[in-house]
Amino acid sequence: SSAKHINELKLSSIIAFVTILYVGVVVAIRYGEEAYRQASLVTALDKNLRIATITKDLPKAIPLLTVCFGMHYNIPPLFHELRNRSVKKMKRALLPAFAVIVSLYLEMGILGYLHFGPAVTRHGGDILAQFSHEDLLVNIGRFVMLLHFACVYPLLAIGCRRSLNLFLFDGDRTVSTLVRVTEALGIVLLSSLLAAFSSGISQVLAFNGSLFGLHIIMTFPAMMYAKIFKNCLRKRDKALIAALFFTGILFSIAGFVSHVHAILKK
Known part of the structure; x- marks a missing residue:
């Protein structure tokens, strides 16, 4: 994106939200239809669903989670562009947005797993690929996902461009x-x-999370907090900072190694 300000991307952001919301609704409709037909909450062929397990794939999952919630790089410019800005006003924008994001992730993740079981991980986790190619609602969903990524990309690119300009031109x-x-x-x-x-x-997101996402969410915030409040840190704060810092480093290395190992095995 060549936009100078993030607020120039309001329309594309709205389109991106509406498109992903549509996909969430379609997933819910198709699951509801199948659950009603089978008279069962679990509609997958494999009925032995596991609620939660810890496996060797955990190091690969953590980096992916950081990508899902890694929006930090756009927060400072967003705050700067607020009218009559304040921390309280920023929280009023962030908390509902975070709640919506979590709700959509949970809705598609849970319903997708109930609908397809372990097979939901096929096609790189693309839930729309699980449905028939003759399903009109799903086909519309596939098209709007193309539109979604086209609208989301500028939000990612503007953060990349701003960071680049900090190094090259002392700011944007x-x-x-x-x-x-x-x-x-x-x-x-x-x-x-x-x-x-x-x-x-999925491969792109995995490496993005391992190399950058974990540090954006855990390592760098811990270092920044320690730097800013170094004169008034309590023991509990220091322990939390150390835990965030070293956990971020640990999962970054573990995630990167796990993904490289998975690629080499193919």
């Missing part, structure tokens, strides 16, 4: 429109090349 304010457009095109081109050589979106 003095950068001309031509430079922003050039950077945006470069980011899109690089992303397209990486996508062309990637085996699937």
Whole structure:
């Protein structure tokens, strides 16, 4: 995205939200129909569903979770663009958004697992790929997901571009429109090349979480908090900071090694 401010992406953000909401509704409808037909909450062929287990794949799951909730890089500019900004006002925006995100993840995750069982992980976790290609509602969902990613991408790209400009131009304010457009095109081109050589979106998300997501959510915030409040930290605060920092490092290494090992085994 070559947009200068995040608020310029309001329309695309609304479209992205509506499209993913549509997919969530379709998943719920199709599960409800199958549950009604079978008169059972569990409609999967494999009825032996496990509520929770800890397996060797845990190191691969944690990085993926950080990608799901990794929106930190856009929070400072969002706060800066608020009218009459305050921490309280920012919380009023973030908390409902976080609740909606968690609800959508839970809805599609739980219903998808009840509907398809362990087979839901096929196709890289793409739940729409589990349905028939002749299902009209699902086919519309597949199309709107294309629209969804097209609308979400600028929100990711603008964070990347801002970070790049911090290193190259001491910030985004003095950068001309031509430079922003050039950077945006470069980011899109690089992303397209990486996508062309990637085996699937799950692999991209996995490495993103291992190399960046865990540090954005755990390691860097711990370091920043320790730096800002170094003169007034209590023992409990220091323990929490240390736990976040070392846990982030541990899962980053474990996740990266696990994903590399999984790729080499194929």
